[in-house]
Amino acid sequence: MHWDKEFIQLLGIQYPLIQAPMFGVSTVDMAVAATQAGCLGSLALADIDADAAVQVIRATRKLTDKPFAVDLFVHRIPEVTPELVRKYGEVKAFLETFAAQHSIEVVIPELSAFKINEYHSLVDVAIEEKCKIVSFTFGNLDETSIARLKAVGCILIGTCTSVREAKILEKSGIDLICVQGIEAGGHRGSFVDEEIPQIGGFSLLSQLYDTVDVPLIYAGGLSNGRTILAAQVLGAKGFQIGSLLCASAESSLKYFEKQRLISAKEGDVILTKSFSGRYARGIKNTFTDAIDDSGYILPYPYQNKITGVLRAVAKRNEKVDFLNLWMGQSLPRFSERSTADILKELLADVERYRGYKI
Known part of the structure; x- marks a missing residue:
């Protein structure tokens, strides 16, 4: 063939x-x-x-x-409705508190700030x-x-x-x-x-x-x-x-992120909506454990935008347990x-x- x-x-x-x-x-x-x-x-x-x-x-x-x-x-x-604005405020407050509990200083902007x-x-x-x-x-x-x-x-x-x-x-x-x-x-x-x-x-x-x-x-x-x-x-x-x-x-991932991928074991890889509001397969971590069943998930792309602010700070500080690391089930x-x-x-x-x- x-x-x-x-x-x-x-x-x-x-x-x-x-x-x-x-x-x-x-x-x-x-x-x-x-x-x-x-x-x-x-x-x-x-x-x-x-x-x-x-x-x-x-x-x-x-x-x-x-x-x-x-x-x-x-x-x-999704249309920006009063309900979405209200929910955004709740998720914003939750994420800022969650970040502070893990020594991550982040101020998330209001919904209107995102393009x-x-x-x-x-x-x-x-x-x-x-x-x-x-x-x-x-x-x-x-x-x-x-x-x-x-x-x-x-x-x-x-x-x-x-x-x-x-x-x-x-x-x-x-x-x-x-x-x-x-x-x-x-x-x-x-x-x-x-x-x-x-x-x-x-x-x-x-x-x-x-x-x-x-x-x-x-x-x-x-x-x-x-x-x-x-x-x-x-x-x-x-x-x-x-x-x-x-x-x-050529991957844009940092060295510490690549090392986490390389060390992944069976059971580490899950489907999660926590980072973006859409299901994605990647490595389970502190962030996914806290968010997936919390109820604090906005529809895509708003969840992706709001968590992106926290992720940017986490990446600068090499806090891999708060980053989305996507990978498939095969553990290549x-x-x-x-x-x-x-x-x-x-x-x-x-x-x-x-x-x-x-």
Whole structure:
């Protein structure tokens, strides 16, 4: 079994490995290093403002002429109601008291101080900057945005966590679908059901292969050649690599954060809404223990904004028990080498197992 040539040619890459767009972890240098390995690099634009997005895209283009994707957070922004303002005040007071109890001095601003960016301005940036590959998560692009991006030749990659979500993406004309297994680190891309689907990644991938006609990219638990080949057998054309790269030389994580990832053991990794208001998989710590069942969680992106202030102070003071460290269930063998070297070794591992007889 070899790589799918049509998939590789569509994206203009040599190998169908995709560096996951991990906002807060992946960097311009990580995306560039992935392209140097013949894979697809990704820029996690998330919900940053348009000017910052332009700078990131142009900085990447200065370092590589190879294809890379830009990734957007396509989420609904909750209306600021009196109830939300009241709840924000309660969460603010709780977090400030909680921080003080742990010797973290932080003053959290009022809700009105935060700027909330919606994704349409980033669609404009993707078009103006002639980005050829646009991926997204937390929802589906609106019809107008899909039409505009397709009109200029963009390849669109949506994220699903269920059969229902995949069908919605396919019906909308999305070119490729990233199937996010429950094993995957970071935020869940769920956008249909109020409670996130609990189906295992390989079970979901197998079902989708029999359900939709859109080429599938798999994300979740891919940490060696065997897992990649297993995903390929189940129908994946592309393979998104995330946790394995979190401790790489190009990761934005600090040394003390990387060491916490490296030391993680079974039972350390959980799903939590405490940091952002959306479910994400990462390391359990003092913060998640205190917040998850406290009732002091705002809807995304307001929880993400309010805890971000505390996290910034905690990071400066190297208080790892108050930081979000996302990683998947596989507890991969982390490496602090270059992203390019990690991906090349992963590709070599795939080749070692090709033709393996079970």
